[in-house]
Amino acid sequence: MTKAARPSGSPGREARGPAQLYRSRAPRDETAARSDDSAPLFGLPDAWWPLALSEDIQREPRAVQLGRQRLAVYRTPSGVAHAVEDRCAHRRVPLSLGRVTEDGLLQCGYHGWCYEGAMGRCERIPNLRADERPPGRIRVRAFPVRERDGFVQVRVGGGDSSDPDAAREGDRAAAPSALRALHGGALVRAPLAEVIEAVVANIGAALGLGWLIAAGDEARSPTVTVGQAELTVVRQRDFSGRWRVPTFDALGRRLRHHPATLRTTTRLASGMTWLEADGPVDGSVVRAVVGLTPIGAYRTAVGWRWVLEAGNGWALPRSVLARVPSRTPGHVKRSLERAADLSPGSADDGVLSVRSARAVLEPPPSALGPVAERPSHAGSPQDRPRRIP
Amino acid sequence: MTQEAVTPDVAPTGAADADSRSSALTTRWRPGSFALRDAWFPVLHTQTLRRRPVRRAIHGQPVFVFREAGEVVASEDHPYDVARGRTSFTEFTAGTGRYPVAERYGYAWVWYGDPENASPDLLPDVPYLPRAGGLARHRVGSVIFDSTYELINENLLDLTHTDFVHSSLVGDSLSDEDEISVDSTSETVTMIRTAKGRRTPKTQRLLVRSEHQDLRAVTHVHVRSGVCVLHGDFRPGLSVRLLHPNVPESPFRTRTTFTMVTERANKVLRNLFPLVSHLIGSQDNRVLQPQNPLYRGVESEERPDMSSRFDAAGMRFRKVHQELVARQQQGDFTYLPDGDPSRDVAELLDVDRVD
Numbered sequence: 001m002t003k004a005a006r007p008s009g010s011p012g013r014e015a016r017g018p019a020q021l022y023r024s025r026a027p028r029d030e031t032a033a034r035s036d037d038s039a040p041l042f043g044l045p046d047a048w049w050p051l052a053l054s055e056d057i058q059r060e061p062r063a064v065q066l067g068r069q070r071l072a073v074y075r076t077p078s079g080v081a082h083a084v085e086d087r088c089a090h091r092r093v094p095l096s097l098g099r100v101t102e103d104g105l106l107q108c109g110y111h112g113w114c115y116e117g118a119m120g121r122c123e124r125i126p127n128l129r130a131d132e133r134p135p136g137r138i139r140v141r142a143f144p145v146r147e148r149d150g151f152v153q154v155r156v157g158g159g160d161s162s163d164p165d166a167a168r169e170g171d172r173a174a175a176p177s178a179l180r181a182l183h184g185g186a187l188v189r190a191p192l193a194e195v196i197e198a199v200v201a202n203i204g205a206a207l208g209l210g211w212l213i214a215a216g217d218e219a220r221s222p223t224v225t226v227g228q229a230e231l232t233v234v235r236q237r238d239f240s241g242r243w244r245v246p247t248f249d250a251l252g253r254r255l256r257h258h259p260a261t262l263r264t265t266t267r268l269a270s271g272m273t274w275l276e277a278d279g280p281v282d283g284s285v286v287r288a289v290v291g292l293t294p295i296g297a298y299r300t301a302v303g304w305r306w307v308l309e310a311g312n313g314w315a316l317p318r319s320v321l322a323r324v325p326s327r328t329p330g331h332v333k334r335s336l337e338r339a340a341d342l343s344p345g346s347a348d349d350g351v352l353s354v355r356s357a358r359a360v361l362e363p364p365p366s367a368l369g370p371v372a373e374r375p376s377h378a379g380s381p382q383d384r385p386r387r388i389p
Numbered sequence: 390m391t392q393e394a395v396t397p398d399v400a401p402t403g404a405a406d407a408d409s410r411s412s413a414l415t416t417r418w419r420p421g422s423f424a425l426r427d428a429w430f431p432v433l434h435t436q437t438l439r440r441r442p443v444r445r446a447i448h449g450q451p452v453f454v455f456r457e458a459g460e461v462v463a464s465e466d467h468p469y470d471v472a473r474g475r476t477s478f479t480e481f482t483a484g485t486g487r488y489p490v491a492e493r494y495g496y497a498w499v500w501y502g503d504p505e506n507a508s509p510d511l512l513p514d515v516p517y518l519p520r521a522g523g524l525a526r527h528r529v530g531s532v533i534f535d536s537t538y539e540l541i542n543e544n545l546l547d548l549t550h551t552d553f554v555h556s557s558l559v560g561d562s563l564s565d566e567d568e569i570s571v572d573s574t575s576e577t578v579t580m581i582r583t584a585k586g587r588r589t590p591k592t593q594r595l596l597v598r599s600e601h602q603d604l605r606a607v608t609h610v611h612v613r614s615g616v617c618v619l620h621g622d623f624r625p626g627l628s629v630r631l632l633h634p635n636v637p638e639s640p641f642r643t644r645t646t647f648t649m650v651t652e653r654a655n656k657v658l659r660n661l662f663p664l665v666s667h668l669i670g671s672q673d674n675r676v677l678q679p680q681n682p683l684y685r686g687v688e689s690e691e692r693p694d695m696s697s698r699f700d701a702a703g704m705r706f707r708k709v710h711q712e713l714v715a716r717q718q719q720g721d722f723t724y725l726p727d728g729d730p731s732r733d734v735a736e737l738l739d740v741d742r743v744d
Contacts, residue, residue, distance in 0.1 A: 089692075089694075090694065090696070090697075091680060092684065093676045094679050097676060097679070108553075109553055109554065109676060110554065111550050111699075112549070113697075125697045125699075126549065126552060128697065128698075
């Protein structure tokens, strides 16, 4: 894993000398490309957006769509992840159909043009003589990328010295260590806003992890704290199932007296959510992180990882955890879609707060719809032949 | 001192002219948006015709090919419908329902355009195929591409793509020298690629002991019809003579009714090469299929295509194509004197004529 550098703009740092110098060079976990005007390409508000779980980005380039923009995401042999537009500057063929060379360039699968991932420059065109180089103006759009919380993330819009993600520096300890976490992903047919609300309302039910993350009836109403860039909800839920026979108590209620406390923090722009909660066993703690990638207007890719830490010096054996299937996309997809479908009708305090807090974001979610403008055609279409009766 | 490897394809007459013309070729190039007419299209291998009529299309215009009293004919409607009076005869058949048809090189060639202008003298010259046809069945075939035909013509004019798309069959890009020369008329574009010291690809190692070989590859494209006449001459090695007609069925589909003959090959390669047509085709289709919509106005912004010196032939193709479109939009469908499709190209391809 790449070691993350401290962003020098984090609040609370008084020293400005070396940190300021350092800021003008790329921090170790971020590429140098800056694209402050990139937001219109995506149709999404400025934020660090998760593209995929780190494990899912290997040397083979992968096509990932974020909002309206198609990206080719890949990892160089040295392990650095990059995201460039999925379109060769030569003849428009998707770069995700290509490959990554030994020296870490993304090579188009059509004519072999090679691009570096930081600035998107074309570094090599095959068959040129040794003294020929591609002109500097041949390039593709490259976007800043970092790896954090076990996700490969891309920056939409400009960097910001008051970047709220910097504030999470202190919370880094709360994010599950990638090495110990179990992870999974699913592609959900629901808009990003609904999936965010589903996660805020009941993350355990949304992920189909009701045995791990309490997903039952609320024991105490939620406490919501809305910040400038994120929203925190503290709840208490039983470990009983979501489902219960009407007019009866839920079955699990007798088995466990103490409801679990769940604390979720959700980034307002991207919906990325961190969870810390009481686990199913007394004294245990569950930590999870969920990353949401909107694909167009009606689909969302969901990635998650979680870790269960047992208290009282007793550790759940890895062999037990390993038996839990870490990827059950079918069942999680269904539970996420079901939860997302219920979101619009939800009146939960947490959901209402996140909805009103997100209403002021730019651009609005409708920006992800089909592109309205079409360029004019240079040649006129062939006239339809007249039919001779 | 390094030199920039971009070939400007437009002679600058004035800055504004050059910019708008070059932008028409790099940014506003819209393949599949204009159907060039008055040309012969080889829609079918006649040896595959049985009793039932075969349905083909040219620029979205239906063509039914069948035998009538031993002769190959092409009709706008299925004979079953014609017999029941269900016809949709258009100006492409002057209201008769029958297209002009010619048989040559084992193909049924159908004239798309004004039937008055159809003439066998306008059939393209393919020097390495016998006019009477009669080639073995395994030498011919039909490959469907999910793309408009102009992009396939470009694909054949920049054969550097073979180093990546077809590397397992025709080799990689490492060579001592690699030169491209381009020539054109008002109807055709010719690309000649000479590469020396290329690594012999695996499949040819069956034939060739040498680790390296030279290559002279010629692609001769008839722009209106999409008929491509190719010769790949590997020395030491085999000579591949490929007729690659790209028949535009729709803006998203092209039918390539190919014929492949080889020289200096052993029996294995002679029989192997035609069989790999679908393998090669699917390798090309993998990039052509996603590429096509991006040239049809699907993108929200217009950005110019970048080129290197290996794109000289492809850019020349765009230029010739646009000039033909411009003339046809004015109602001029004629062939200019320099653009005779039946011109002898044996010397150009460096092959001996069969007849």
